[in-house]
Amino acid sequence: MTDSYIYIISVLLPLAACMVLFQVNPYHALVIRGILGAIAAMIYAIWGAADVALTEALVGTMLAITLYAIAVRSSMVMRVGVLTEELQEIDENILKDDRVHNLFGQLITDLRKVFQNYYMRIELIFYQDIKELDQALIDREIHTTCVRSSSLEPDNLDETETQPYQTKTRVKRLYNIMKNELSSSKTMLTYFSETKPEEKH
Amino acid sequence: MNIIFMNVILIAMILALLIPIVEVCKDNNVWQKMLALSSISSKTTMMIFIVSVLRDDWMIGVVAVIILSVGNAGFMLMAHIMKRMRNA
Numbered sequence: 001m002t003d004s005y006i007y008i009i010s011v012l013l014p015l016a017a018c019m020v021l022f023q024v025n026p027y028h029a030l031v032i033r034g035i036l037g038a039i040a041a042m043i044y045a046i047w048g049a050a051d052v053a054l055t056e057a058l059v060g061t062m063l064a065i066t067l068y069a070i071a072v073r074s075s076m077v078m079r080v081g082v083l084t085e086e087l088q089e090i091d092e093n094i095l096k097d098d099r100v101h102n103l104f105g106q107l108i109t110d111l112r113k114v115f116q117n118y119y120m121r122i123e124l125i126f127y128q129d130i131k132e133l134d135q136a137l138i139d140r141e142i143h144t145t146c147v148r149s150s151s152l153e154p155d156n157l158d159e160t161e162t163q164p165y166q167t168k169t170r171v172k173r174l175y176n177i178m179k180n181e182l183s184s185s186k187t188m189l190t191y192f193s194e195t196k197p198e199e200k201h
Numbered sequence: 202m203n204i205i206f207m208n209v210i211l212i213a214m215i216l217a218l219l220i221p222i223v224e225v226c227k228d229n230n231v232w233q234k235m236l237a238l239s240s241i242s243s244k245t246t247m248m249i250f251i252v253s254v255l256r257d258d259w260m261i262g263v264v265a266v267i268i269l270s271v272g273n274a275g276f277m278l279m280a281h282i283m284k285r286m287r288n289a
Contacts, residue, residue, distance in 0.1 A: 005211045009248075012218070019226065027283065031234040032225060034279070035241050041268055042245035046252050050264045053249075057268040062275030069282045121286075 006046060012039050025119055026072045030065055037061030077121045078174060080111070081133050081142035084126045103164055107146070107186045114181045137170055137192060144169040149188065163188040207255045211248060218244050235280055242272050 016036040023029040037060045044053035086104050112122050125142055127133045136142050149166045165187040169175045175191040182189070221237035221244075228234065246269040253262035 005208060005215065008212065008215050012215075012222075015222065019222075025231075027231055027286070028229075028234055030279075031231065031238050034238045034276070035222070035225065038238070038242040038245045038272070042249055045249045045261050045264050048258075048261075050260045054264050054267060057264075057272055061272065062278075066275065066278055066282065069279060069286075073282070073286050 009043055009046060013043055016040075026076065027069075027119070030069055030072065033068075034061055034065050037065075073121075076119055077123050078111075078115060078144060079123045079125055079142040080108075081125050081127055081136050081145045083130070083133065083147055084128055086148075087126055103186055107165055110182060110186075111178075114178065117181075118177065137168065140170070143171050143174060146187070166190065168192045204255070207251060211251055211255075214244060214248050214251070218248075231283060235276070235283070239273070239276055242276070243269070246272070 013036075016032070016039050020029055020032045020036055023032055037056055041053045041057040041061070044050075044056060082104075108122065108124070115122060125136075127136060130147065133142075133145050133147065137145050145168045147166055149164055163186065167178065167187045168190045169178065170192045172191065175189065178189055218241060221240040225234055225237045228237075246265050249261060249265035249268070253259065253265060
């Protein structure tokens, strides 16, 4: 048999598969899955299975990657509920270019930094008042709320100065990550245990 | 003689295919990985073309054409999704 190259090509498939296995970043793993699909399609075609190669290229590589990209994008996210007044503060600070005093912006940047290590995004969702925010947390529309301590307890001024924000989360894992890694002293962390423990998120 | 020449071309192609694979392992940027992916997919399609000519099997050749054209459309779609993820 003169087709000695077939054996060399076949080695590439387990090589690419190992690369997918040892990749920890989900987005990078998707791209490497595309590489695995391309190599697999080539091997199938060379072994004479043209129909399998075509299916691998069309479904395995193109469709699966696109669908998984959307799935990863929508699941690796922490939804943070905040009040609409923070939005106004952000806008004002952008206009004034007042980066130092924009505590909320700094806090969100810190959060983004912490969750970047876990390949998660932060999505801000705005609510009109505290009641709506708490209801959204109970209804599981959001994972975390982040509000000013002064809007919660206007009397307790001492604490408000040292920790101007209060972050409450209903997901234990997120709470643990933030407790261990969020070095910012701008916020107070609380864990909100749900009333219905039999249900799982 | 001709077949040996084609085999040499294919083995050279396999060696060239190893370059983007090494690049994927080394680099941490997702766009570098996309570049390596498009490089690998073009190279594998060209290899399928060479094999189809070598064996005089046009069925494999047609598959290579479809993979080449549709695969690129898929990568464009994927790149758009990744770009939107970065912006969000």
